[in-house]
Amino acid sequence: MSTFQAPKGTYDLIPPVSATFLAVREAIAAPLKNSGYGYVETPGFENVELFARGVGESTDIVSKEMYAFETKGGDKLALRPEGTASVLRAALEANLHKAGNLPVKLWYSGSYYRYERPQKGRYRHFSQVGAEAIGVEDPALDAELIILADQAYRSLGLRNFRILLNSLGDKECRPVYREALQGFLRGLDLDEETRRRIEINPLRVLDDKRADVQKQLVGAPMLHDYLCDACKAYHEEVRELLTVQGVAFEDDEKLVRGLDYYTRTTFEFVHDGLGAQSAVGGGGRYDGLSEMLGGPALPSVGWALGVDRTVLALEAEGVELDIPPATSVYAIPLGEEARRKLFGVVTELRAAGVATDFAFGGRGLKGAMKSANRSGARYTLVAGERDLEEGVAQLKDMESGEQTAIALDTLVAEVTRRLG
Numbered sequence: 374m375s376t377f378q379a380p381k382g383t384y385d386l387i388p389p390v391s392a393t394f395l396a397v398r399e400a401i402a403a404p405l406k407n408s409g410y411g412y413v414e415t416p417g418f419e420n421v422e423l424f425a426r427g428v429g430e431s432t433d434i435v436s437k438e439m440y441a442f443e444t445k446g447g448d449k450l451a452l453r454p455e456g457t458a459s460v461l462r463a464a465l466e467a468n469l470h471k472a473g474n475l476p477v478k479l480w481y482s483g484s485y486y487r488y489e490r491p492q493k494g495r496y497r498h499f500s501q502v503g504a505e506a507i508g509v510e511d512p513a514l515d516a517e518l519i520i521l522a523d524q525a526y527r528s529l530g531l532r533n534f535r536i537l538l539n540s541l542g543d544k545e546c547r548p549v550y551r552e553a554l555q556g557f558l559r560g561l562d563l564d565e566e567t568r569r570r571i572e573i574n575p576l577r578v579l580d581d582k583r584a585d586v587q588k589q590l591v592g593a594p595m596l597h598d599y600l601c602d603a604c605k606a607y608h609e610e611v612r613e614l615l616t617v618q619g620v621a622f623e624d625d626e627k628l629v630r631g632l633d634y635y636t637r638t639t640f641e642f643v644h645d646g647l648g649a650q651s652a653v654g655g656g657g658r659y660d661g662l663s664e665m666l667g668g669p670a671l672p673s674v675g676w677a678l679g680v681d682r683t684v685l686a687l688e689a690e691g692v693e694l695d696i697p698p699a700t701s702v703y704a705i706p707l708g709e710e711a712r713r714k715l716f717g718v719v720t721e722l723r724a725a726g727v728a729t730d731f732a733f734g735g736r737g738l739k740g741a742m743k744s745a746n747r748s749g750a751r752y753t754l755v756a757g758e759r760d761l762e763e764g765v766a767q768l769k770d771m772e773s774g775e776q777t778a779i780a781l782d783t784l785v786a787e788v789t790r791r792l793g
Contacts, residue, residue, distance in 0.1 A: 382489065382497030392696045394500065397683050398482055400529045401502040404521040405480040410504055413479040415459040417486075421449040426665050427458030427634060429574060438487040452486035456503040456677055457634070457659065458666070464507055465668040475508035476673070482680075495650050496681065503656075505675035507663075512607055515638040515658060515674050516614035522642060522654060522676055523620050529683070530692040534653060536621065537641045539628040540608035541576070542600050544636070544661065550599035551575055561589045576629045595626050604637060611638055634659040638674065644682070646689025653686050654678030698749030701792055702729045705741040707757035714781070715756055715766070721785050727792060745771070752788065756781075 379385050386394055421441050428435050440452040453459050460479055464470065469477045482502045489495055504521070506514050519536065526534055542550060558571045558578055563586065570577050579590065600608070615622055628639055639657035647653070656676025663671035687694065704719050706712040715731070722729040730748055732741035738755070745753045756766040765778040768788070779787050 380497070382491035384496060384498070388699075392699070393684055393687075393694055394680055396694050396696055397529065397680050397687075398500070398502055401522075401525040401678050401680070401683070402480060402482065403528065404524045405478075405504050408478070408517065408521060410478040410480040410506075413460055413463060413481050414483070415453070415456075415463050415481070417484065418450045418452050419459055419462065421451045423458050423462055423666065424451055424454060427461070427662055428455060429634065434487060438489055440486050440488060453483075454485055454487045456481055456483070456485065456501060457505060457662070457675055460503070460505050460675075461507065461662055461668075461671075461673065462666060464505075465663065465666060465671075470508050470669070470671055476514060477507040478504070479507070480504045492650070493648075493685070500680035501654075501677040502680060503675060503677035505673060507673040508671045510658075510660065510672035512610035512638075513614060515611045516618070518656065518674055518676055519611075519615060519622075519640055520618055520620055522678060525678070526642070526653075526683070529687060529694065531644075531683070531686055531690060533646060533690055534642050534644045534686065535623055537625040537628050537643060538612070538615075538622045539625050539639050540597070540600060540604055540637050541629065541635050541639050541657070542596060542604050542637065546599055546601035546604055547596075547636070550594065550596050553594045553599065554579075557593050563589070579627050580629045597626055607637055634662040634665065636660045640676070642678065644686040644689065647682065647685055650682065652679075653682040698728075698751070700728050700730045700748040700750045702727055702752045702754055702788060703732070703741075703745035703748050703750035704729065704754040705732045705738065705745065705756075707738060707755065710758060710761055711756045714761060715754065718754070718766070718781065718784055722788060725785050725789055727785075727788060751792065754784075754788075 424439060425435055434454045439454050441449065442451070443449055460481055464477055464479065480503065484498055484500055486498050489497055491497060504518060506518060523536065541547065554575045555571055558575055563571070567578060567581065567586065578586070579593065581587065612622070622640070628641055635657040637658040637660065641655035642653045643651045644653050645651060654677060656674070658672070658674040660672040662673065663669060702722055704715045706715040712735070719729050719731050730750065732744060736744070742753065751771055753769045753771060754766050755769065760766055760778070763778070764781050766781055766784060767776050768779045769776040
């Protein structure tokens with residue numbers, strides 16, 4: 374037993390489970406790479422102020438869940454709790470919006486950190502793949518991102534997820550709604566912290582999951598009744614574009630998401646097989662975030678999908694991904710001369726693109742064959758002294774059990790031909 378363990382609320386990804394996580398990341402990224410999105414990677418920590426301004430000081434993420442610390446040099450930093458603020462900061466810093474090709478389309482993948490009460494599907498360190506389209510206000514862009522996420526999930530074999538959709542209005546109509554909502558909420562019997570939230574960001578109160586709060590929210594003014602004509606028309610076009618493409622969604626008037634920067638389109642992917650932590654991903658439009666971070670007006674839209682949650686959703690549906698074995702050929706030398714010779718063959722096979730492993734440590738045939746079986750290799754390659762004298766190695770098909778002597782100088786060509 375190791376003296377050290379992973380910190381509470383975190384996990385290690387180790388084979389063979391890690392292969393599923395990699396496959397999920399690749400499946401989510403594939404439609405993005407195919408749609409003009411370039412890869413971006415940002416530091417694991419940023420200036421605290423970036424998240425305080427961008428995500429919002431009234432959010433649980435900033436006020437309760439962020440890992441913030443001061444460096445020896447006196448800098449106030451935080452481990453990134455989400456991806457959008459960092460990606461937008463990186464895009465602004467690199468002046469990507471000035472290159473003349475808008476929207477700037479970026480995708481990313483990485484670990485994020487929140488100090489939460491650990492439970493299944495909610496960890497203090499979690500993995501996401503995200504996408505951001507920066508600098509253009511266009512309902513087709515909102516629809517594109519929702520469709521790409523839908524495609525990614527379907528390519529994995531997921532079926533039992535739902536897309537919730539709402540509009541949060543813009544700087545014209547949201548203040549009017551905000552005032553009406555504040556007036557309603559101030560008359561309710563709420564605790565001190567929730568009353569404070571009414572003054573900072575009353576929409577977050579609608580997102581409160583507590584039953585006693587939800588009960589009091591019956592009859593609260595609804596945002597869709599306050600949307601200006603421009604926001605109504607914008608939202609209707611997003612809905613139409615999704616419908617025409619056959620992407621099913623549900624209108625959810627209470628969907629606000631846990632971040633302050635959202636405007637207009639907001640959406641969430643939920644999976645009913647996950648219990649309380651039903652959201653597998655989500656996102657929306659954030660037209661004012663660039664200015665909040667000191668940049669120019671760059672209307673933008675994006676999403677992040679949880680890799681951990683997606684893996685749980687696959688388990689809930691009983692979907693097993695078709696992950697090819699990590700090894701195609703397993704080489705077993707018998708004797709010192711065979712060890713030298715086969716090691717060279719293994720290197721050649723790898724250079725030819727064949728996933729090949731080697732029986733290290735000079736084990737006997739029986740033990741090495743067990744390792745070959747465990748590796749999932751399609752073929753084993755065995756050579757002893759007599760084989761070398763004849764200039765051959767024995768190639769065994771692990772599925773049929775058939776074994777063939779193959780000349781060493783044609784071995785690489787024959788193996789690549791058989792693996793096709």
